[in-house]
Amino acid sequence: MRILVVEDEPRIAADIREGLERAGYVAEIVADGEAAWFRAETETYDAMVLDLGLPRLDGLGVLRRLRAADVALPVLILTARDGWRERVEGIDAGADDYLVKPFRMEELVARLRAILRRTAGHASPILRAGPVELDTRTRTVSVTGREIDLTALEYRLLAFLLHRQGQVVPAGELLDHLHGSDSDREANALEALLTRLRRKLGPGIIETRRGHGYCVPAEAS
Amino acid sequence: MRILVVEDEPRIAADIREGLERAGYVAEIVADGEAAWFRAETETYDAMVLDLGLPRLDGLGVLRRLRAADVALPVLILTARDGWRERVEGIDAGADDYLVKPFRMEELVARLRAILRRTAGHASPILRAGPVELDTRTRTVSVTGREIDLTALEYRLLAFLLHRQGQVVPAGELLDHLHGSDSDREANALEALLTRLRRKLGPGIIETRRGHGYCVPAEAS
DNA sequence: CGCCGCCTGTCAGCCTCCCGTCAGCCGGGA
DNA sequence: TCCCGGCTGACGGGAGGCTGACAGGCGGCG
Known part of the structure; x- marks a missing residue:
C-alpha cells in the first residue's frame, strides 16, 4: 500500500x-x-x-x-x-x-x-510480475503456479517492489521500509536478503541498477 | 465472531x-x-x-x-x-x-x-476442513466423526479460522476477534490456546506461518 | 459458605530457523 | 590492470513460536 x-x-x-x-x-x-x-x-x-x-x-x-x-x-x-x-x-x-x-x-x-x-473492491489484491503472483489476502506467493514459501521479511520486500513495479528503488529506501527509518543496519543485510529472495523467485524478477537501486521491470506480463 | x-x-x-x-x-x-x-x-x-x-x-x-x-x-x-x-x-x-x-x-x-x-457465502451451517467438522447450530466439533469438546475460547478460535479458511490471519487480528479490541492480552496467551486446541484437533489442521500468522489450509476438503 | 473442578493467562525453558555479519569473489568501468 | 559496487556461502546470535507447569478466577455443587 x-x-x-x-x-x-x-x-x-x-x-x-x-x-x-x-x-x-x-x-x-x-x-x-x-x-x-x-x-x-x-x-x-x-x-x-x-x-x-x-x-x-x-x-x-x-x-x-x-x-x-x-x-x-x-x-x-x-x-x-x-x-x-x-x-x-x-x-x-x-x-x-x-x-x-x-x-x-x-x-x-x-x-x-x-x-x-x-x-x-476496485483494486485487485493480487500483484503480478511475469511468472510471479503475490496474493495479499492469503499472503501467498507463487511462481509459474507453484506456491513458494517466503519469510516475513522476504515477503515485505517483494510486496514493496511489486507495488512500485517499473520504478527503481534506492537501497536506502528499501532498508527504511523494512526496518523503519531508525535502523543502523548495513547495506549488506539487504543484499543477503535479496540473494535469498532471488533464489526462490528465479532470475529476471528483481533487477539491479548499479549505483541506483533495484527494480521489478514493468511488463513481461 | x-x-x-x-x-x-x-x-x-x-x-x-x-x-x-x-x-x-x-x-x-x-x-x-x-x-x-x-x-x-x-x-x-x-x-x-x-x-x-x-x-x-x-x-x-x-x-x-x-x-x-x-x-x-x-x-x-x-x-x-x-x-x-x-x-x-x-x-x-x-x-x-x-x-x-x-x-x-x-x-x-x-x-x-x-x-x-x-x-x-456458506450455504451450510457446517464448516469443514479435512477431518474436522464444526456445526455452528449445535456448537459441536468432530474429528473423523468422533465428537470432541472444546472450551468456549477454543471454539471461537477454530470457528474464526474456518470462516477464513485458506487465508493467513495475523496473531493480532485473532486476539481482536477473541477478546475485542480493548484487550491487553499477551501474544503468549494465544500460543497457549493454540497448543491446547491443536492437541485436540490433531496435526495438520492449523498451520503456523512464522512471522505472518496462522491459517487453516484451503484444500483437503 | 466453602470446597472443587475447569478454564485460561502467565512464566520459564527449549527449539527452530531467520537474518545480520563477515569474508571472499565477481564483473564492469576507467 | 585496479577499484568499487554488488553478490554469495557460511555461521552464530537471537527472536519467534511451542509447551509443560502453575496459579488466579469463576461457577457449580454440596
Missing part, C-alpha cells in the same frame, strides 16, 4: 511518515499542492493524505482538480480544529473522510485503513 | 452482550450513532446489531451512511413494536433482517446466525 502524504510542515510530515510505515504502508511526502497534483497524476497511489492549507496550490484546489480529472484516489483530508467550513467544502469536493488537527497517529491509521477497505 | 452492538439503553445493552457472549460471540457495545459509525468504519466486525432510535445520529442514519460507503457488514435492526414504518425504511436502507422489541435472546442469536451464514 502506497500512500501520498501532502503536508508542508516537516515535523508533522515526518511523524506521519513514521506512523504509516510502522503500520506497514509506504509513505511518500510532498510539500506543496503543485507537487501533489503532479505526483498523483503521474504515479499510482492507494490513497492520499491531504493537508488543507498548503503553499502554492491549496489542498482544496488539489482535490477539485483530481476529481475533475476523474482520479478515483481515496483522499483523507487534515483540517484545523476550527475549520468547520473547510471540512464541509472538503467533503463536497470529494474527500472520503477528514481528520481534525491535532490528531493521534492511531486515528490516522485507523481512518486510512477504513477508506482503503472501502475502496478495496 | 465479533459483533458490534449499537444500543443506548444500558440494561438492554447488557442483556444483549450477555446473550451474545453466551452464544460464543464477542460483543462490543456503543451507545450512540456517531460512535457506531466510527467503530464500524475503523474496525472489522462480522455483524452489527443496531437499535433504531438513538441519540445524536439515529440508527437509520448510521445504516444509510454505511451502505453509502459500501460497507457490506451484515446488519440486524431492532425496532419498537409499532415501528412499522421504521422497519420498512430499515430494510430499504440495507438492513439484512429486523427484530421487534421486546424479543427473546434466543431469537436474536438465531437471526444473527442466519444472516452471518448467508453473508459468509
Whole structure:
C-alpha cells in the first residue's frame, strides 16, 4: 500500500511518515499542492493524505482538480480544529473522510485503513510480475503456479517492489521500509536478503541498477 | 465472531452482550450513532446489531451512511413494536433482517446466525476442513466423526479460522476477534490456546506461518 | 459458605530457523 | 590492470513460536 502524504510542515510530515510505515504502508511526502497534483497524476497511489492549507496550490484546489480529472484516489483530508467550513467544502469536493488537527497517529491509521477497505473492491489484491503472483489476502506467493514459501521479511520486500513495479528503488529506501527509518543496519543485510529472495523467485524478477537501486521491470506480463 | 452492538439503553445493552457472549460471540457495545459509525468504519466486525432510535445520529442514519460507503457488514435492526414504518425504511436502507422489541435472546442469536451464514457465502451451517467438522447450530466439533469438546475460547478460535479458511490471519487480528479490541492480552496467551486446541484437533489442521500468522489450509476438503 | 473442578493467562525453558555479519569473489568501468 | 559496487556461502546470535507447569478466577455443587 502506497500512500501520498501532502503536508508542508516537516515535523508533522515526518511523524506521519513514521506512523504509516510502522503500520506497514509506504509513505511518500510532498510539500506543496503543485507537487501533489503532479505526483498523483503521474504515479499510482492507494490513497492520499491531504493537508488543507498548503503553499502554492491549496489542498482544496488539489482535490477539485483530481476529481475533475476523474482520479478515483481515496483522499483523507487534515483540517484545523476550527475549520468547520473547510471540512464541509472538503467533503463536497470529494474527500472520503477528514481528520481534525491535532490528531493521534492511531486515528490516522485507523481512518486510512477504513477508506482503503472501502475502496478495496476496485483494486485487485493480487500483484503480478511475469511468472510471479503475490496474493495479499492469503499472503501467498507463487511462481509459474507453484506456491513458494517466503519469510516475513522476504515477503515485505517483494510486496514493496511489486507495488512500485517499473520504478527503481534506492537501497536506502528499501532498508527504511523494512526496518523503519531508525535502523543502523548495513547495506549488506539487504543484499543477503535479496540473494535469498532471488533464489526462490528465479532470475529476471528483481533487477539491479548499479549505483541506483533495484527494480521489478514493468511488463513481461 | 465479533459483533458490534449499537444500543443506548444500558440494561438492554447488557442483556444483549450477555446473550451474545453466551452464544460464543464477542460483543462490543456503543451507545450512540456517531460512535457506531466510527467503530464500524475503523474496525472489522462480522455483524452489527443496531437499535433504531438513538441519540445524536439515529440508527437509520448510521445504516444509510454505511451502505453509502459500501460497507457490506451484515446488519440486524431492532425496532419498537409499532415501528412499522421504521422497519420498512430499515430494510430499504440495507438492513439484512429486523427484530421487534421486546424479543427473546434466543431469537436474536438465531437471526444473527442466519444472516452471518448467508453473508459468509456458506450455504451450510457446517464448516469443514479435512477431518474436522464444526456445526455452528449445535456448537459441536468432530474429528473423523468422533465428537470432541472444546472450551468456549477454543471454539471461537477454530470457528474464526474456518470462516477464513485458506487465508493467513495475523496473531493480532485473532486476539481482536477473541477478546475485542480493548484487550491487553499477551501474544503468549494465544500460543497457549493454540497448543491446547491443536492437541485436540490433531496435526495438520492449523498451520503456523512464522512471522505472518496462522491459517487453516484451503484444500483437503 | 466453602470446597472443587475447569478454564485460561502467565512464566520459564527449549527449539527452530531467520537474518545480520563477515569474508571472499565477481564483473564492469576507467 | 585496479577499484568499487554488488553478490554469495557460511555461521552464530537471537527472536519467534511451542509447551509443560502453575496459579488466579469463576461457577457449580454440596
